Amino acid sequence: MPLIRIQNLARRYVMGADTVHALRGVSLDIERGEYVAIMGPSGSGKSTLMNLVGCLDSPSDGHYELNGKDVSRMTDNALADIRNIEIGFVFQSFNLLPRSDALHNVELPLVYAGVPRSVRRERARTALANVGLADRMHHRPNELSGGQRQRVAIARALVNTPSIILADEPTGNLDSRTGEDILNLFEILSRKGNTIIVVTHEEEVAQHARRIIRLRDGLVAQDAVNGNPRTVAARTESGPPAEPMHAPSGGVPPVIAT
Amino acid sequence: MTFPAEIRESTVIALQALKANKLRSGLTTLGVVVGIVTVTLMATAMNGINSSFRKSISSMGADVLHVGRFPWASFEDPRVYRNRREFSLQDARDLENTMTTASAVAPKADDKGTVTYGLRRATDVWINGNTEQSLVIRGLSLTQGRWFSQTDVSADRRVCVLGAFLADGFFPHESPVGKRVRVNDTTYEVIGVLEKLGSFLGAWDQDNQIAIPISTFKSSQSPTPNYEITIKARDPSELQETIEETRAILRRLRKVPPGTPDDFAINQQDVFVQFFLIFGGTIGAVGLFITGLALVVGGIGIMNIMFVSVAERTKEIGIRKALGAKRRAVLSQFLVEAATITLGAGLLGIGIAWPVTLAIDRYTSFAAQMSWWIVALALFVSVLTGVVAGFIPALRAARMNPVDALRAE
Numbered sequence: 001m002p003l004i005r006i007q008n009l010a011r012r013y014v015m016g017a018d019t020v021h022a023l024r025g026v027s028l029d030i031e032r033g034e035y036v037a038i039m040g041p042s043g044s045g046k047s048t049l050m051n052l053v054g055c056l057d058s059p060s061d062g063h064y065e066l067n068g069k070d071v072s073r074m075t076d077n078a079l080a081d082i083r084n085i086e087i088g089f090v091f092q093s094f095n096l097l098p099r100s101d102a103l104h105n106v107e108l109p110l111v112y113a114g115v116p117r118s119v120r121r122e123r124a125r126t127a128l129a130n131v132g133l134a135d136r137m138h139h140r141p142n143e144l145s146g147g148q149r150q151r152v153a154i155a156r157a158l159v160n161t162p163s164i165i166l167a168d169e170p171t172g173n174l175d176s177r178t179g180e181d182i183l184n185l186f187e188i189l190s191r192k193g194n195t196i197i198v199v200t201h202e203e204e205v206a207q208h209a210r211r212i213i214r215l216r217d218g219l220v221a222q223d224a225v226n227g228n229p230r231t232v233a234a235r236t237e238s239g240p241p242a243e244p245m246h247a248p249s250g251g252v253p254p255v256i257a258t
Numbered sequence: 259m260t261f262p263a264e265i266r267e268s269t270v271i272a273l274q275a276l277k278a279n280k281l282r283s284g285l286t287t288l289g290v291v292v293g294i295v296t297v298t299l300m301a302t303a304m305n306g307i308n309s310s311f312r313k314s315i316s317s318m319g320a321d322v323l324h325v326g327r328f329p330w331a332s333f334e335d336p337r338v339y340r341n342r343r344e345f346s347l348q349d350a351r352d353l354e355n356t357m358t359t360a361s362a363v364a365p366k367a368d369d370k371g372t373v374t375y376g377l378r379r380a381t382d383v384w385i386n387g388n389t390e391q392s393l394v395i396r397g398l399s400l401t402q403g404r405w406f407s408q409t410d411v412s413a414d415r416r417v418c419v420l421g422a423f424l425a426d427g428f429f430p431h432e433s434p435v436g437k438r439v440r441v442n443d444t445t446y447e448v449i450g451v452l453e454k455l456g457s458f459l460g461a462w463d464q465d466n467q468i469a470i471p472i473s474t475f476k477s478s479q480s481p482t483p484n485y486e487i488t489i490k491a492r493d494p495s496e497l498q499e500t501i502e503e504t505r506a507i508l509r510r511l512r513k514v515p516p517g518t519p520d521d522f523a524i525n526q527q528d529v530f531v532q533f534f535l536i537f538g539g540t541i542g543a544v545g546l547f548i549t550g551l552a553l554v555v556g557g558i559g560i561m562n563i564m565f566v567s568v569a570e571r572t573k574e575i576g577i578r579k580a581l582g583a584k585r586r587a588v589l590s591q592f593l594v595e596a597a598t599i600t601l602g603a604g605l606l607g608i609g610i611a612w613p614v615t616l617a618i619d620r621y622t623s624f625a626a627q628m629s630w631w632i633v634a635l636a637l638f639v640s641v642l643t644g645v646v647a648g649f650i651p652a653l654r655a656a657r658m659n660p661v662d663a664l665r666a667e
């Protein structure tokens with residue numbers, strides 16, 4: 001059974017008199033241990049898909065099974081538990097609590113999981129040490145560089161040993177060299193068997209992933225593993241079938257114009 | 259998350275947030291501080307009024323029941339009461355042994371007579387029979403000597419306590435204690451002097467009295483006294499219960515068949531009790547209103563600042579929710595924050611009210627005393643204000659959609 005099974009997932013937003021179809025019926029499976037990039041121009045629905053995959057939002061239609069549990073119709077509180085246990089978030093703007101030091105930021109998911117104080121201290125220390133910040137535990141976010149902040153965020157994402165690491169433009173606020181460091185860290189995490197989903201619009205970032213899912217107008221436009229397209233239309237049970245895009249034989253996927 | 263852990267975590271967050279906004283939190287608390295000062299002073303005032311009322315009620319005897327054959331005020335033909343059985347000293351002892359709502363029970367009897375000391379002579383003196391408990395029941399105190407002991411009463415001793423008028427008139431330059439006076443041809447040794455009482459409602463001079471043991475009253479003054487029994491209620495505010503108990507016991511003692519009216523009367527100074535209840539109630543209601551008003555104003559300030567706090571920290575709420583905070587965790591975070599602000603305000607309020615109370619007690623005739631229950635009440639009310647005022651803002655935070663909250667800057 002795949003870790004993530006998404007079928008005909010749709011999300012509509014009602015804005016006054018208009019209804020915006022952010023996601024029009026997306027189906028995809030992601031296996032445990034995959035390193036996936038979700039790409040697409042702005043307005044393609046990738047943020048909406050990320051919110052749904054991250055259980056921050058619920059779909060208007062369709063089904064989403066995460067780790068064997070149907071999470072598409074869960075209550076707020078049940079989703080909070082799922083986020084706590086199954087998902088580690090890494091955000092573009094780091095989203096650390098400004099008044100808390102690195103250690104307490106990393107501890108936070110364990111606090112909400114109800115882990116006793118002494119245990120969570122120890123686990124947070126280990127997680128910070130694993131991302132190379134053993135000497136920055138008591139620094140606040142504004143005393144850390146951008147790269148260090150993102151590593152605190154990654155430590156926080158990992159501390160609960162989640163099923164998925166969900167990163168939204170993780171290098172968007174970093175210079176290219178630091179961004180490269182972060183992506184190398186993801187590489188290492190992936191090799192250790194973590195499932196990583198990166199949402200990005202940067203081709204260089206996506207190239208680190210082994211599988212790239214391209215969205216366009218709320219649909220999957222292309223789903224390619226190591227540059228080789230997987231058939232997308234076959235799994236789409238309703239809605240307009242997406243046109244599979246063929247990568248050139250050179251193995252470099254085409255860049256979708258924005 | 260377990261409840262204590264939740265509270266601990268919420269408190270840490272609250273203190274951090276308050277530290278970051280010292281001035282704002284401080285200004286916001288002003289309203290609640292005023293409210294708590296009002297609560298504390300009101301409670302202190304009520305406390306003072308209550309105890310001074312209790313005191314004056316005691317001295318007026320409003321918490322004392324007078325049991326006798328006749329009602330004090332009646333429109334019936336006096337012959338109705340004539341055949342009623344007399345009360346005896348045994349009745350008083352029985353009441354004393356069985357009653358649970360009385361703090362003291364004593365028989366009494368009185369008469370008018372002439373008192374002489376040497377050539378000095380006082381007429382129309384109020385002669386009354388007492389027991390060792392009568393001092394408390396009558397709310398009297400002594401300026402010299404002592405009151406009757408149990409032995410004085412049981413041994414039928416010829417001892418007396420003089421009213422202030424007699425003491426001053428007979429012994430202007432010396433202590434009366436140890437002297438001998440004559441009452442209607444019987445000699446008594448003076449053992450004490452009552453403090454000055456003045457006249458009761460201008461009707462009769464209470465200082466022109468002489469108190470003697472009830473046993474002596476019977477043996478030396480009047481062989482068949484018309485006894486009344488006086489009963490002091492344990493709690494003046496529960497006088498009614500004392501009345502009921504007295505009635506029940508007396509009906510049994512006097513074997514009144516069920517369904518027939520009492521063959522005795524329980525008299526009391528209702529007027530004063532009524533006055534106390536109405537006056538105390540009015541002051542309480544006004545105090546409650548003022549206090550409530552001050553707290554509502556303070557609470558609105560807290561609610562306002564909590565709305566600002568929630569709006570400012572929308573992003574933080576989003577982050578916490580993304581990391582797995584449930585509604586309850588967010589709710590309790592903001593409730594604890596509000597309660598922490600108001601608890602601080604409460605402590606400050608008590609800190610202000612305390613010296614004020616001391617000053618009132620010292621420089622006015624008003625007895626003001628802050629007791630531990632007032633402090634506890636003030637702290638409880640302050641926390642309650644925070645929780646109530648913070649609830650709607652906290653609920654708004656708890657119900658935020660994580661996607662929208664994360665998008666906030």
